[in-house]
Amino acid sequence: MTDPGPANSDAPAALRIDSRRHRFPDLRELFEYLPLAFLLGRRDITTRYRQTVLGTVWIFAGALVTAGLFSFVFGRVAKLPSDGYPYFVFSYSGLLVWNLYSMVLSSTAGSLNTNGTLISKIYFPRLVLPLSTLASNLLNLLISFGILVVLLFVFGIGISWHMVLLPVWLLLGLMLGLGAGLILASFSVAYRDIGYMTPVLTSILLYLSPVAYSISAVPEDLRNLYLLNPIATVIEGCRWSALGRDYLPPAWAMAYSVVFAVVLLIAGMSLFAYRESHFADVI
């Protein structure tokens, strides 16, 4: 009232609060809050392994045990084909991207309910919570990748130029996990069924994906249908890079997976943005 003159250009930006819902996350604001995501991620990592004896060993023990189990059950007992590669390293290379996908999916989906008090007491872009879970998953990935390299030399496979494209497959796996996880997270606050549903769906999808077996075990006439599962293409692509082998899914399947991942991620983010303002009322 004291200064009815022209608007001061130095005045801090006005922020409007109303009942409108957002169609897409405010990326600039999200960027400002990235340090918080980083700190929350670091909190998850440091608290998880505090007061454990083996500490970070637990990160890769899981993947090694699963690969060993797959080698025994599917390689030895069921004798599924691994296209000439040692079964252990064959399934491990598939698990690399599968674990990334499934861990990102489940931790993203659960990230809101585990941080309920933060949501009901403090404002920050809610997307920070799912993003913060990426920190520990990326650390896992890094360690798992180190073990993969060791395994490749132990089994005398070595590293081929295909490896250059590995980050692309991993990125696709990450986008699929994050996109699906955000959709589940958006509903997880109101419907706690999501928390029970996620592991069930993930384990179904595990068997519908070429993790424990090669895609060559899938009957020819079903293969196109099989490849509608985008993560199948990503896993075989990851294997192509990691093992330096010749099989690559058909071009249409790869294009389809990329489009699928991009659309899923955008859909996940915009659904999340649409629902996020009401999380605090329901949690």
Place this chain on the structure above:
Amino acid sequence: MSSSTAILVRNLTKIYELGLSGRRETLLKIAERRIRHPFTGGAEPRAKLLALDDLTFDVEAGEAVGVIGRNGAGKSTLLKILSRITPPTKGTVDLRGHVGSLLEVGTGFHPELTGLENVYLNGSILGMSTRQIDARLEEIVDFSEVGTFLDTPVKRYSSGMRVRLAFAVAAHLEPEVLIIDEVLSVGDASFQSKCLEKMRSLGSDDGRTVLYVSHNLVTVENLCPRTLLMIDGRLAFDGPTSESMSEYVRALPHATSGGSVGVFDLAAADRSGTRYHPMLQRLVFRPERGAPGDQVRMGDPVQIEIDIADLAQLPEAMLMVSVGSLTANRLFRFTSRMSPLVATGERGTNERVVIDVPEMPLVPGDYQISVSVQLDPRQVREDDVVVDQVLRAAEFTVVPADVLANGYRFGPVDGEFRVPFSWELRPGDPDPAPGGADSSTV
């Protein structure tokens, strides 16, 4: 919007659909509903709660504004909307400047992390950058008084230390608009007054806008010249704090309106031990020795009546009435050992004890009364000492008043009681120590 307006609220309305949070629906239930009621979707009309009803007000930059009202009046909802935790159902808020809100201290503290790690985490949750925290770290640690335990996990802290550290982080936030919800009620008395001092300086420094929500009238009065009074989700009054407070006290339900305020049924009260013999029947709190009520002005007389059944059958029984703060520590008590009570009635009848307090000495705040009937511990077994006991039998509020008739308002910084005193200046030593002569200020 004038360029000096920091908060502009227009027609702000919030409707909660009850049951939305209490009962989370499973997908199965929803599917079942859709099948049974294919056209309407089958959603039962939910009970709605109008938490905020068409609020409109402005806050100028640099103003400190209080918000008062009873529980459920919508204070917290208003804060949550202003802090962007929950969206309004209708209406708008325009905020100019960065907003920081303290709805609860210590949110996001992780027990496994050390004090130092929590300072950084909590600081960034509240919107500070790492660089800002670096710059203020020393101040924060000093303020919190937890210095040597900074590298200890917070789970090993006492609750007092945890709260002090949390408040220290929060108090060093420096946004242009600060929204505070009753965070002052933390820690022991000395830390509370330190917090209050800090809040006051936060408000007066460099034109920061402060919105302070509380039902502690004294702190509001200390911090804010202007106060909004909320009743049932509406903005009932907006003006100078002293007027808002009189409106508030006027709007409180009186004994004449409800008939039950200030009257506490002890016969039906929850007794912690089942072996008690329920002798205590009723407690009536009479401010100014008049009609029952639960609000008394500081310095006013009070009468407390307690009805006891069949006191005559236990002529040696002792009555004990203790008054404490809501956090349950005893401030003072009356017992029949201090002033003997002799049962005069016949067996099987009720007796009424009337306690007269000529002047309420407690500073404004919320208090509770516990009552018990006991036998002499030297004469009976330990288990039989307490015949009947009702903890928190009654609650009452002391409201501010001009006790000294000079405009001074007592508050938590003055301690818990007012002790009457007088002092005067007399000629000192002919050769005073330097600086020791003038001690007229307190």
